[in-house]
Amino acid sequence: YVLTQPPSVSAAPGATATIPCGGSNIGDKRVHWYQQRPGQAPVLVIFDDNSRPSGVSGRFSGFNSGEKATLTISRVEAGDAADYYCQVWESGGDRVVFGGGTELTVL
Amino acid sequence: QIALEESGPALVNPTQTLTLTCTFSGFSLSSGVAVGWVRRPPGKPLEWLALIYWDDTKFYRPSLRGRLTISKDTSKHQVVVTMSDLDPLDTATYYCARGGDPYFDFWGQGLLVTVS
Numbered sequence: 001y002v003l004t005q006p007p008s009v010s011a012a013p014g015a016t017a018t019i020p021c022g023g024s025n026i027g028d029k030r031v032h033w034y035q036q037r038p039g040q041a042p043v044l045v046i047f048d049d050n051s052r053p054s055g056v057s058g059r060f061s062g063f064n065s066g067e068k069a070t071l072t073i074s075r076v077e078a079g080d081a082a083d084y085y086c087q088v089w090e091s092g093g094d095r096v097v098f099g100g101g102t103e104l105t106v107l
Numbered sequence: 108q109i110a111l112e113e114s115g116p117a118l119v120n121p122t123q124t125l126t127l128t129c130t131f132s133g134f135s136l137s138s139g140v141a142v143g144w145v146r147r148p149p150g151k152p153l154e155w156l157a158l159i160y161w162d163d164t165k166f167y168r169p170s171l172r173g174r175l176t177i178s179k180d181t182s183k184h185q186v187v188v189t190m191s192d193l194d195p196l197d198t199a200t201y202y203c204a205r206g207g208d209p210y211f212d213f214w215g216q217g218l219l220v221t222v223s
Contacts (some may be wrong), residue, residue, distance in 0.1 A: 030181050032210035041202055041214040042145075042153065043165075053212065089209035094166045095154035096143065096208075 001090045004060035009107040017073040019102045021086030024067065029088045031069040033062060036101075037082040045084075048073060073104070081106045109133035109217035111142075118221050119169050119193050125220060129186040129203030136161050136179055137169045141208055142186040144177070146199040147217075154199075157188055158208065 004022040011017035013045045021031065033046040044053050046062040047068065073080055086099040115127040125174040129142060138144060143158040158166045167175050176189045187204060200219045204211035 030209050034211075036147075041217050042204075042211070043214070044210060044212050047212070049211045067156070083152075087210065093169070095168065096145075096158065096166075098145075098153045098155060101152040 001088070001093065001097050003086050003088065003097055005084075005086060005099040005102045008103045008105060011073075011076045012105055012107045013076055013078060015076050017076050017080070017104055019071040019073075019084050019086075019104065021069040021071070021099050022067055023069070023088065025064045026067060026069050026088070029064075029090075031062065031064045032087045033060075033071045034085045034087065035080075035082045036085065042085065049054070076104075076106055078106050080104060109205065109213045111205065111213060113201060113203050113215045113218040115201075115218055115220065117219060118120070118223065121193055121195060121222055123193055124189055124191045125193055125197070125222075126187065126189045127201055127203075127218065127220075129188075129215060131184050131186070131203075131205065134205065135184070136181050138162075141206060142179070143204055143206070143211060144186075144188045145202045145204060145211070145214075147202070148196070148199040151199075156190075156201075159186055160208075195222045198222045 030048045034042040036042040047065040050062040061072045083101045111131045144156040159177045168177045174191045200217040202217045204214040
């Protein structure tokens with residue numbers, strides 16, 4: 001199972017950034033998103049398509065339907081610059097699958 | 108407070124076997140809990156390696172299945188992964204994390220392992 005993400009996305013401060021994650025019938029799976037800042041460990045920012053862990057800003061939201069899941073970051077800040085990864089559990093293959101990652105550049 | 112910490116060698120020779128230990132606190136590897144390993148090679152994306160459940164069920168990345176072994180010591184709050192026949196392409200930062208099925212909610216800080 002393959003998850004496809006664009007290598008990079010850019011957004012100006014205060015704007016909205018949208019990061020897509022494509023996969024076959026991904027809408028039938030639960031999608032999770034991680035933020036990884038340079039030199040740091042990944043951090044879970046969205047789980048089960050659209051739930052936020054405690055402590056994660058309400059500016060982060062997720063949506064999943066059909067062939068695409070999306071991570072949306074509203075009112076982008078400089079500190080949001082990071083690599084973002086989508087992830088699913090592929091029950092058919094009993095394995096964790098990560099997308100290729102998207103680098104968010106804050107202009 | 109949940110915490111995980113990776114330990115192991117920073118430098119390994121090619122063809123040798125790597126042993127990494129994840130020591131965790133704030134939770135136990137009890138019913139419903141899993142711990143996994145993920146790595147990130149320089150300039151490349153995250154790559155899942157292995158997962159072990161409380162009941163000793165194990166899953167491995169298919170392309171590395173023959174080289175990886177994951178195990179746990181519940182009493183020591185540790186999960187260990189070994190990777191054999193190392194290659195310079197295995198140079199990466201290695202992370203352990205809680206969960207994996209379906210998501211990883213807490214991560215260690217990572218350990219850079221160089222194969223050279």
